Amino acid sequence: MDTEVGMGRPPMPEQPPERRVGNFEEVPLGYSPEAAFAEARRCLQCKRPLCIEGCPVAVQIPEFIALMAEGKFTEAARKIKETNALPAICGRVCPQETQCELRCVLGKRGEPIAIGRLERFAADWELQHGEVEPPELPEPTGFSVAVVGSGPGGLACAADLAMRGHRVTIYELFHAAGGVLRYGIPRFRLPREVLDAELDYLRGLGVEIRLNFAVGRTATVDDLLREHDAILIATGAGLPRFLDIPGENLLGVYSANEFLTRVNLMHADLFPEYHTPVHCGQNVIVVGGGNVAMDSARTARRLGAGHVTVLYRRTRAEMPARAEEIVHAEEEGIEFRFLAAPVEMLGDDESWLRAMRCIRTELGEPDETARRRPIPIEGSEFEIPCDTAVIAIGSRAHPLVPDTTPDLEVGTRGYITIDDTGATSRPGVFAGGDIVTGSATVIQAMGAGRRAAESIHRYVTDHSGGEKA
Amino acid sequence: MYEIVFREEIAPDTWRYVVRAPEIAERRRAGQFVVLRVDDKGERFPLTIVGSDPDQGTIELIFQAVGTSTRLLADLQVGDEVIDLLGPLGHPTHIDCFGTCVVTGGGYGMAPVIPIAEALKDAGNRLIGINGARAREHVILEDRLREICDRVEVCTDDGSYGHQGFVTDVLRGIIEAGEQIDYVLAIGPTPMMRAVAELTRPRGIRTVVSLNPIMIDGTGMCGGCRVEVGGETKFACVDGPEFDGHLVNFDTLMRRQKMYDGMESEAQRMYRPHSTPCRQEEAAHGH
Numbered sequence: 001m002d003t004e005v006g007m008g009r010p011p012m013p014e015q016p017p018e019r020r021v022g023n024f025e026e027v028p029l030g031y032s033p034e035a036a037f038a039e040a041r042r043c044l045q046c047k048r049p050l051c052i053e054g055c056p057v058a059v060q061i062p063e064f065i066a067l068m069a070e071g072k073f074t075e076a077a078r079k080i081k082e083t084n085a086l087p088a089i090c091g092r093v094c095p096q097e098t099q100c101e102l103r104c105v106l107g108k109r110g111e112p113i114a115i116g117r118l119e120r121f122a123a124d125w126e127l128q129h130g131e132v133e134p135p136e137l138p139e140p141t142g143f144s145v146a147v148v149g150s151g152p153g154g155l156a157c158a159a160d161l162a163m164r165g166h167r168v169t170i171y172e173l174f175h176a177a178g179g180v181l182r183y184g185i186p187r188f189r190l191p192r193e194v195l196d197a198e199l200d201y202l203r204g205l206g207v208e209i210r211l212n213f214a215v216g217r218t219a220t221v222d223d224l225l226r227e228h229d230a231i232l233i234a235t236g237a238g239l240p241r242f243l244d245i246p247g248e249n250l251l252g253v254y255s256a257n258e259f260l261t262r263v264n265l266m267h268a269d270l271f272p273e274y275h276t277p278v279h280c281g282q283n284v285i286v287v288g289g290g291n292v293a294m295d296s297a298r299t300a301r302r303l304g305a306g307h308v309t310v311l312y313r314r315t316r317a318e319m320p321a322r323a324e325e326i327v328h329a330e331e332e333g334i335e336f337r338f339l340a341a342p343v344e345m346l347g348d349d350e351s352w353l354r355a356m357r358c359i360r361t362e363l364g365e366p367d368e369t370a371r372r373r374p375i376p377i378e379g380s381e382f383e384i385p386c387d388t389a390v391i392a393i394g395s396r397a398h399p400l401v402p403d404t405t406p407d408l409e410v411g412t413r414g415y416i417t418i419d420d421t422g423a424t425s426r427p428g429v430f431a432g433g434d435i436v437t438g439s440a441t442v443i444q445a446m447g448a449g450r451r452a453a454e455s456i457h458r459y460v461t462d463h464s465g466g467e468k469a
Numbered sequence: 470m471y472e473i474v475f476r477e478e479i480a481p482d483t484w485r486y487v488v489r490a491p492e493i494a495e496r497r498r499a500g501q502f503v504v505l506r507v508d509d510k511g512e513r514f515p516l517t518i519v520g521s522d523p524d525q526g527t528i529e530l531i532f533q534a535v536g537t538s539t540r541l542l543a544d545l546q547v548g549d550e551v552i553d554l555l556g557p558l559g560h561p562t563h564i565d566c567f568g569t570c571v572v573t574g575g576g577y578g579m580a581p582v583i584p585i586a587e588a589l590k591d592a593g594n595r596l597i598g599i600n601g602a603r604a605r606e607h608v609i610l611e612d613r614l615r616e617i618c619d620r621v622e623v624c625t626d627d628g629s630y631g632h633q634g635f636v637t638d639v640l641r642g643i644i645e646a647g648e649q650i651d652y653v654l655a656i657g658p659t660p661m662m663r664a665v666a667e668l669t670r671p672r673g674i675r676t677v678v679s680l681n682p683i684m685i686d687g688t689g690m691c692g693g694c695r696v697e698v699g700g701e702t703k704f705a706c707v708d709g710p711e712f713d714g715h716l717v718n719f720d721t722l723m724r725r726q727k728m729y730d731g732m733e734s735e736a737q738r739m740y741r742p743h744s745t746p747c748r749q750e751e752a753a754h755g756h
């Protein structure tokens with residue numbers, strides 16, 4: 001292991017691919033204290049740390065790393081938590097290579113500091129050593145805030161408001177909290193103990209989580225406004241998109257949301273001990289190139305699929321997935337077919353999927369996302385046999401709250417419109433996360449949640465002269 | 470947790486439960502459903518809200534014990550709790566004064582018909598109820614239907630009670646006798662809903678069916694409940710569950726409902742090793 005200052009980062013120990021495809025345990029095993037210590041000492045402690053600018057919640061990176069370099073791991077975790085309530089999660093799932101680590105000066109000539117791995121290590125250390133203690137809470141303000149949705153945006157906002165002494169109730173429609181962290185991201189990337197510990201921490205701050213509560217159905221935003229002084233809407237972009245091609249309703253064709261929800265939320269991998277089944281054949285095609293596609297493909301592999309293909313209409317360079325996920329998928333034997341898109345799903349006599357008709361594509365001019373647009377090549381159709389398909393081509397805004405909240409302004413694609421304080425068109429109603437931006441990242445949703453918390457705090461205190469009547 | 474405050478078996482393997490769920494009781498409207506989970510290993514599955522008592526904070530569910538989840542639910546006793554219950558979900562039924570309406574339910578489908586029939590009656594419609602079942606002991610909710618409707622016909626497949634035949638036979642008889650029918654509501658097994666839709670289609674009678682595909686979240690997030698209506702893909706949980714029966718592709722619906730049949734029977738063997746074998750098995754074993 002090369003751990004000397006100024007050289008590369010220590011490698012991350014991992015479960016070997018041939019073993020991990022047979023289980024759902026976490027793949028990267030985490031740094032040893034020695035490795036964490038060595039990596040922390042590699043940080044230059046820059047006077048003008050660019051890394052912080054790359055982090056959407058401005059984690060005090062050099063400061064927490066300095067504590068780690070002194071071996072003060074728990075203190076480091078607490079330092080991170082001043083700005084990021086969920087470090088054990090972000091350390092694992094942030095796309096660090098496009099955020100904090102992209103900006104680290106060491107990256108110019110060698111490997112940037114492994115900020116994510118250090119963040120994970122500090123948070124895990126604090127947890128494993130039973131050193132998590134809720135920060136001291138201020139006197140209760142008497143104000144009460146409703147947070148709709150328990151994804152990272154809602155959780156971050158709830159934590160900040162609780163730490164300012166407000167009473168917070170989270171309303172979540174599923175029977176378990178966490179949003180995408182619960183039903184989307186598989187446990188081999190984010191063990192459920194980590195998520196549960198973070199939720200416990202939040203409950204320790206006095207946050208109440210009401211499950212099985214669909215805002216817009218069980219009660220409306222207007223009902224909630226009668227009980228609470230302000231509301232954050234953080235309902236995510238959880239609706240699946242389909243390809244809109246013939247044969248998409250054949251048996252064996254799933255949205256990634258359904259496929260992943262069955263496994264992650266409902267434990268279909270443990271069927272029949274758990275009662276929700278999932279159908280995963282031997283020959284699986286996953287359509288898409290983002291994290292969701294990688295998670296679906298790797299899940300299919302773990303459910304026993306002999307052959308899994310990821311079909312993406314651009315090339316590897318344009319794939320939006322985290323770099324680490326792509327590498328892990330490749331190591332797990334997942335085949336990538338670039339520059340091809342499905343045009344039809346073909347079924348057998350019993351309406352089960354038997355093949356996918358695809359067309360080759362080539363890249364044209366950059367589109368509005370600055371990626372080169374794929375153009376189908378006429379006459380280049382071909383078939384790939386398959387018995388399961390998972391469509392992972394993006395998601396849509398959750399319409400339940402906008403549809404049931406009069407005068408709540410939304411943009412053309414149904415995402416809620418906010419101003420730069422996070423306020424919506426309805427007084428006292430704020431919004432943040434994927435329901436505003438469209439599908440983004442965990443840490444961006446948390447950043448939005450924290451900004452909204454700041455605005456909500458100002459809103460409730462301003463509207464009452466600082467005192468609850 | 471949602472406590473069961475009352476339960477009774479109203480027909481073989483068919484149960485009526487009253488469950489504490491105050492928020493849902495207050496808000497639910499005809500045509501809406503809940504998604505529930507019996508225990509922490511359970512599936513999420515939908516049941517129609519048949520009635521509610523906002524003062525008591527309870528809702529009424531009627532279900533047939535057909536597989537793992539519904540049987541586990543049937544095993545609970547008064548005082549036990551259902552771990553998760555979400556609702557009210559789905560669009561409330563579109564209620565209007567249509568004129569003369571036929572409301573018909575097959576088997577457990579009679580249960581979801583009741584709240585809609587009540588709402589149609591309140592809106593001033595004249596109501597003819599057709600209550601169909603396999604045999605006499607499977608006829609449910611006859612008295613309640615009689616309270617709501619102006620006229621009620623009962624039929625059984627084997628003729629052991631009421632007319633002998635299917636609800637479509639009775640409906641055809643009513644139409645052929647010259648009744649002017651303005652609206653038909655049909656809820657029950659998919660083949661029954663299809664047969665009703667086929668009967669009314671050539672006669673141009675507006676026909677509403679309530680679809681029951683397999684669901685998970687019940688809020689539009691998985692797409693597992695997708696159905697084809699008028700050539701378009703719809704999510705039954707948020708776009709329905711009621712649709713124009715003349716536009717529904719019943720073939721796709723039936724196939725998708727059976728998607729997990731092989732796996733489900735595996736689960737049932739595991740959870741009910743000592744339970745009475747199902748009817749087909751009884752027949753196959755010559756009991």
Ligand SMILES: Cc1cc2nc3c(=O)[nH]c(=O)nc-3n(C[C@H](O)[C@H](O)[C@H](O)COP(=O)(O)OP(=O)(O)OC[C@H]3O[C@@H](n4cnc5c(N)ncnc54)[C@H](O)[C@@H]3O)c2cc1C
Nearest residue numbers: 149151152153173179180184215236433434440441442445
């Ligand atoms: C499979 C997958 C993998 C991903 N991997 C990564 C990754 O590695 N790194 C990364 O940074 N990002 C990743 N993302 C994206 C990231 O998870 C999201 O950007 C982030 O979770 C958005 O957070 P949110 O709080 O806005 O919404 P969500 O996490 O979507 O949470 C919204 C919550 O609101 C609830 N809800 C919705 N409507 C209602 C209602 N009416 N009433 C009550 N509750 C409601 C939902 O059930 C849900 O729990 C991934 C996404 C997916 C789907």
Ligand SMILES: Cc1cc2nc3c(=O)[nH]c(=O)nc-3n(C[C@H](O)[C@H](O)[C@H](O)COP(=O)(O)OP(=O)(O)OC[C@H]3O[C@@H](n4cnc5c(N)ncnc54)[C@H](O)[C@@H]3O)c2cc1C
Nearest residue numbers: 514515516517531532533535536537538539681682726733
């Ligand atoms: C909106 C909606 C409302 C419903 N309301 C009621 C109700 O009020 N009362 C009631 O008894 N049932 C109702 N159902 C059907 C009920 O959800 C299913 O019977 C239940 O999910 C079966 O679960 P299980 O595990 O017991 O059976 P499984 O083991 O899953 O299935 C047993 C058998 O039932 C079939 N089956 C499974 N799911 C369905 C389904 N959704 N529809 C038809 N057949 C199915 C299977 O193909 C199999 O043959 C409703 C369904 C929907 C979508």
Ligand code: SF4
Nearest residue numbers: 055059090094099100
């Ligand atoms: S929260 Fe994410 S972006 Fe910020 S420092 Fe941690 S890993 Fe980097």
Ligand code: SF4
Nearest residue numbers: 043044046051104105
């Ligand atoms: S930019 Fe890199 S080296 Fe500088 S403080 Fe940040 S992590 Fe350390």
Ligand code: FES
Nearest residue numbers: 687689691692706
């Ligand atoms: S049940 Fe998931 S979308 Fe309808």
